[in-house]
Amino acid sequence: xxxxxxxxxxxxxxxxxxxxxxxxxxxxxxxxxxxxxxxxxxxxxxxxxxxxxxxxxxxxxxxxxxxxxxxxxxxxxxxxxxxxxxxxxxxxxxxxxxxxxxxxxxxxxxxxxxxxxxxxxxxxxxxxxxxxxxxxxxxxxxxxxxxxxxxxxxxxxxxxxxxxxxxxxxxxxxxxxxxxxxxxxxxxxxxxxxxxxxxxxxxxxxxxxxxxxxxxxxxxxxxxxxxxxxxxxxxxxxxxxxxxxxxxxxxxxxxxxxxxxxxxxxxxxxxxxxxxxxxxxxxxxxxxxxxxxxxxxxxxxxxxxxxxxxxxxxxxxxxxxxxxxxxxxxxxxxxxxxxxxxxxxxxxxxxxxxxxxxxxxxxxxxxxxxxxxxxxxxxxxxxxxxxxxxxxxxxxxxxxxxxxxxxxxxxxxxxxxxxxxxxxxxxxxxxxxxxxxxxxxxxxxxxxxxxxxxxxxxxxxxxxxxxxxxxxxxxxxxxxxxxxxxxxxxxxxxxxxxxxxxxxxxxxxxxxxxxxxxxxxxxxxxxxxxxxxxxxxxxxxxxxxxxxxxxxxxxxxxxxxxxxxxxxxxx
RNA sequence: UGGGGCGUAGCCAAGCGGUAAGGCAGCGGACUUUGGAUCCGCCAUCCGUAGGUUCGAAUCCUACCGCCCCAGCCA
Numbered sequence: 001x002x003x004x005x006x007x008x009x010x011x012x013x014x015x016x017x018x019x020x021x022x023x024x025x026x027x028x029x030x031x032x033x034x035x036x037x038x039x040x041x042x043x044x045x046x047x048x049x050x051x052x053x054x055x056x057x058x059x060x061x062x063x064x065x066x067x068x069x070x071x072x073x074x075x076x077x078x079x080x081x082x083x084x085x086x087x088x089x090x091x092x093x094x095x096x097x098x099x100x101x102x103x104x105x106x107x108x109x110x111x112x113x114x115x116x117x118x119x120x121x122x123x124x125x126x127x128x129x130x131x132x133x134x135x136x137x138x139x140x141x142x143x144x145x146x147x148x149x150x151x152x153x154x155x156x157x158x159x160x161x162x163x164x165x166x167x168x169x170x171x172x173x174x175x176x177x178x179x180x181x182x183x184x185x186x187x188x189x190x191x192x193x194x195x196x197x198x199x200x201x202x203x204x205x206x207x208x209x210x211x212x213x214x215x216x217x218x219x220x221x222x223x224x225x226x227x228x229x230x231x232x233x234x235x236x237x238x239x240x241x242x243x244x245x246x247x248x249x250x251x252x253x254x255x256x257x258x259x260x261x262x263x264x265x266x267x268x269x270x271x272x273x274x275x276x277x278x279x280x281x282x283x284x285x286x287x288x289x290x291x292x293x294x295x296x297x298x299x300x301x302x303x304x305x306x307x308x309x310x311x312x313x314x315x316x317x318x319x320x321x322x323x324x325x326x327x328x329x330x331x332x333x334x335x336x337x338x339x340x341x342x343x344x345x346x347x348x349x350x351x352x353x354x355x356x357x358x359x360x361x362x363x364x365x366x367x368x369x370x371x372x373x374x375x376x377x378x379x380x381x382x383x384x385x386x387x388x389x390x391x392x393x394x395x396x397x398x399x400x401x402x403x404x405x406x407x408x409x410x411x412x413x414x415x416x417x418x419x420x421x422x423x424x425x426x427x428x429x430x431x432x433x434x435x436x437x438x439x440x441x442x443x444x445x446x447x448x449x450x451x452x453x454x455x456x457x458x459x460x461x462x463x464x465x466x467x468x469x470x471x472x473x474x475x476x477x478x479x480x481x482x483x484x485x486x487x488x489x490x491x492x493x494x495x496x497x498x499x500x501x502x503x504x505x506x507x508x509x510x511x512x513x514x515x516x517x518x519x520x521x522x523x524x525x526x527x528x529x530x531x532x533x534x535x536x537x538x539x540x541x542x543x544x545x546x547x548x549x550x551x552x553x554x555x556x557x558x559x560x561x562x563x564x565x566x567x568x569x570x571x
Numbered sequence: 572u573g574g575g576g577c578g579u580a581g582c583c584a585a586g587c588g589g590u591a592a593g594g595c596a597g598c599g600g601a602c603u604u605u606g607g608a609u610c611c612g613c614c615a616u617c618c619g620u621a622g623g624u625u626c627g628a629a630u631c632c633u634a635c636c637g638c639c640c641c642a643g644c645c646a
Contacts, residue, residue: 013584038645038646073645134643172644185574189574190642193643214644219646236641238576238641239640239641316586316594318594319584320584324582325582329582380627405584456604458606525607527607554645
């Protein structure tokens with residue numbers, strides 16, 4: 001059912017324990033789960049947790065997992081979302097084989113079951129308005145009141161329900177309700193709505209229906225029709241479980257699925273709410289659903305996160321019932337772990353500073369650079385080297401602090417896989433800004449090591465000016481500056497990180513410019529990057545997936561904090 | 572004041588009556604032609620609190636405290 005190798009932590013969770021028990025006790029012959037997205041938005045990493053859980057369990061227990069669209073509300077659902085969801089689940093690495101379903105496939109059966117309930121005196125057509133129904137529902141602490149229409153005869157209900165279906169009544173004029181208990185402590189039992197009138201065109205059934213079933217009435221029965229054994233959903237549906245069971249018990253359904261709930265994923269520095277994500281897209285705060293800063297699967301993909309990293313993350317965080325907020329660093333760790341093993345190394349310079357090697361002859365040569373130190377079999381590539389180079393501006397300091405090991409006047413460093421160079425002069429413009437470095441190189445250090453065994457404390461990445469390919473580089477950071485956006489009463493949008501996307505003009509080596517879309521490379525010492533679909537023939541566009549872990553940044557921060565205290569320590 | 576859940580380290584999370592796994596983050600150190608990676612070490616005398624049962628409790632009982640969800644003709 002699936003082509004990837006599961007990271008399979010061997011660890012279990014309470015749901016897997018239940019499934020294992022059910023199998024051991026013979027309560028289920030074959031495990032059947034389902035992933036039931038509503039096609040009203042794009043899938044995000046929270047859905048990935050559910051997808052990995054449902055498809056993962058199916059794989060581990062030799063069962064199957066269905067992809068079922070919960071398309072019961074044509075007012076919000078679109079074909080665009082259906083297509084995107086399918087693509088995202090596939091990309092994540094899962095396959096539902098022939099088990100693709102839609103709740104709308106069951107509309108006729110669901111209608112018959114509603115009629116069954118009416119005949120049993122367990123459902124009735126209510127003429128109350130939405131507002132009146134709300135008033136009758138009571139509150140969390142007070143019981144509700146029965147609708148005056150609750151006592152209609154089965155015959156009258158049947159007639160009215162048929163006419164609702166036939167489209168005789170306007171939106172909102174009537175609903176079909178279950179007749180359960182208006183005094184129940186569980187508000188879901190206070191005569192829940194089963195069908196509402198909605199004259200809307202459905203992406204799949206078109207204009208065939210003018211009434212649509214509610215989630216509560218459609219979900220469990222759809223599970224039963226498909227023979228789902230374990231219907232796994234998030235915690236907020238726990239209150240609905242008694243109702244889920246009520247329908248299963250009161251209807252002649254072909255199987256008896258059971259519902260289990262787990263805590264949904266929350267991640268720091270982002271937000272996993274379709275409503276908010278939709279707003280970010282519509283209000284233009286991001287480039288779209290697939291903006292590399294979005295927590296959507298399409299966004300993560302465009303950002304360069306490998307599916308394997310997301311799957312690994314899902315198994316790392318586990319499954320439980322306690323509300324939790326996972327630090328985004330855990331996701332980033334899982335992604336770096338995969339990328340470190342698989343991403344080809346390349347050179348790229350994001351903030352170029354020119355270096356002229358005064359004793360290097362005209363012309364150029366090629367040096368061999370390993371494609372991946374983690375993987376010998378990745379081989380090497382030839383990178384052009386010449387007299388004029390680009391290095392990272394950040395790698396030079398005219399007055400280096402104590403722990404800065406990189407280039408400085410008079411200091412020698414290694415250019416990765418090439419030569420040792422020593423800075424002999426600093427060229428500045430009228431404003432005093434450094435515009436060029438004059439250096440000398442040691443021809444005996446070709447390849448990056450010296451015959452006399454001396455070892456510079458720093459190794460820099462570089463690019464030959466004549467061969468470097470100009471590129472637009474988009475540097476991405478967290479979408480929200482605050483770990484818990486909108487917390488402490490702050491306005492959510494005020495927490496957006498203004499520096500979440502910084503676009504710069506840089507250069508990349510020729511081998512990187514030809515990288516295929518969808519493949520993430522490492523620009524040595526900078527981080528992981530991937531080509532964006534916005535790339536044109538002339539100028540490639542690279543998205544920074546993640547930076548490498550940066551010990552120097554920590555040291556630098558610590559040192560500057562220390563020096564800030566100095567004046568106080570020594571008045 | 573109703574109903575349903577949950578509380579184990581900064582974060583995620585095992586644990587299911589026999590004396591606190593693992594991961595992330597952090598902190599030290601080794602190694603290093605990426606200040607990357609890798610490796611080694613440290614990081615809960617204690618499991619929301621208070622009682623109780625027991626030879627023995629994070630695990631059982633009681634009470635209390637705190638947090639989350641539910642009053643859509645959304646899912």
